[in-house]
Every structure is written in structure tokens, then in C-alpha cells.
Amino acid sequence: MTRIELVTGDLTLERVDAIVNAANSSLLGGGGVDGAIHRAGGPEILAECRRLRATTLPDGLPTGRAVATTGGRLAARWVVHTVGPVWPGEGPEAVRRRALLEDAYRNSLALAAELGAASVALPAVSAGVYGWPAHDAAEVAVATATAAAAAPGLVRFVLFSERMHATFAEAAARLGADV
Ligand code: AR6
Numbered sequence: 001m002t003r004i005e006l007v008t009g010d011l012t013l014e015r016v017d018a019i020v021n022a023a024n025s026s027l028l029g030g031g032g033v034d035g036a037i038h039r040a041g042g043p044e045i046l047a048e049c050r051r052l053r054a055t056t057l058p059d060g061l062p063t064g065r066a067v068a069t070t071g072g073r074l075a076a077r078w079v080v081h082t083v084g085p086v087w088p089g090e091g092p093e094a095v096r097r098r099a100l101l102e103d104a105y106r107n108s109l110a111l112a113a114e115l116g117a118a119s120v121a122l123p124a125v126s127a128g129v130y131g132w133p134a135h136d137a138a139e140v141a142v143a144t145a146t147a148a149a150a151a152p153g154l155v156r157f158v159l160f161s162e163r164m165h166a167t168f169a170e171a172a173a174r175l176g177a178d179v
Contacts, residue, residue: 082108
């Protein structure tokens with residue numbers, strides 16, 4: 001059984017086994033939560049990302065996939081890096097990319113479980129720089145976590161603002177999810 005929690009806060013301060021990074025395909029850092037994780041976790045995380053690029057991921061991490069590194073100086077033992085899709089605007093392409101956002105959550109949760117994490121904390125992937133509308137990003141996140149076949153026992157969404165927290169709570173209520 002997986003328990004899902006919604007909290008407002010800073011993901012980098014989470015005392016969980018693994019945190020999920022909303023990265024980009026390069027895995028070499030960026031702004032938003034990605035920048036915050038590298039700043040807080042220190043250079044060991046980037047060094048491991050560079051090793052991954054030099055070995056198994058020469059073309060980078062495809063959208064929707066997940067890969068793990070050390071948590072460096074973070075309380076979390078692992079960072080699970082995933083890449084959400086960029087919002088393309090309303091239309092058929094949004095439907096296709098929505099499936100990639102589901103993949104990002106599903107693959108991140110499965111990888112955290114495979115590593116042996118009992119708890120994992122996640123941000124609202126794609127809902128910042130990548131522009132995904134918050135209400136839909138929240139719905140994908142909660143629906144995918146609720147339905148995940150493989151996930152740690154505790155899945156905690158750490159939302160950066162009260163507004164995003166309320167948006168996730170509304171999505172959970174719409175879905176009838178137990179959070
Ligand atoms: N803790 C929790 N949530 C945070 C934090 C934090 N410390 N900082 C930001 N957020 P974003 P994306 C929220 O832009 O949309 C990067 O440059 C933020 O308010 O971090 O997937 C990457 O390198 C928003 O709700 O990720 C990529 O290039 C959510 O985290 C690109 O941004 C996600 O926003 C990825 O864009």
C-alpha cells in the first residue's frame with residue numbers, strides 16, 4: 001500500500017530516502033527545482049550526471065524516463081532525475097505529451113522502489129519552466145501516483161507554494177484520491 005501526501009515546502013529539505021528532480025535531458029543542471037537540488041546537494045550529483053552522460057546516456061535522458069544518482073549532501077540518499085515534457089499548448093500534441101508526463105512519474109516511482117526507497121518526495125514536474133498548466137499537472141501527478149504498480153510506501157508531493165498545494169488538493173478531490 002502506498003500512502004500519498006501533499007505538503008507545501010522546499011523539496012531539497014525533505015528527509016526521505018529519495019527525491020525526484022524535474023531535470024532536463026542534458027542532466028547538466030538548470031534553474032527551478034533542478035538548480036536548487038544541485039546547489040543544496042553539492043558537486044557530487046553533477047559529477048555523477050556527467051558520468052552517466054559519458055557512459056549509458058550519451059544523448060541525454062529522454063523525456064519521460066528516470067535515472068538515479070547519489071543525493072550528495074542532501075538528507076535524501078538518492079536523487080531520481082526525470083524529464084517532464086514542455087507544454088505545447090492545447091491540441092493533439094498536448095495529449096501525446098501528457099502520456100510522457102505520466103511516464104515521468106511512473107518511471108520515477110518505479111525506480112525509487114527498485115532502489116529500495118521506503119519514501120520518496122516529488123515536485124510538480126513540468127509545472128514551472130516547462131509551462132504545463134497547474135491544474136492538469138496536478139491531476140496527472142496524483143492520478144499516476146495513485147495508480148502506480150510500483151512505488152515506495154510513502155509518496156509525498158512537495159509543492160513550492162500554497163497555491164500549488166491547493167491545486168493538488170483540488171485535483172485529488174476531483175479524482176476521489178485518498179491523500
Ligand atoms: N522545492 C519544491 N518545488 C520547487 C522548488 C523547490 N525547491 N523550486 C521550484 N519548485 P521547474 P519544470 C517548483 O521549473 O517545469 C529547469 O531549468 C516550481 O515552482 O523546476 O519541469 C530544468 O533544468 C514548479 O511548481 O521544473 C529544466 O530545464 C515545479 O517545482 C526545466 O527547468 C517545477 O518547476 C524543467 O522545468
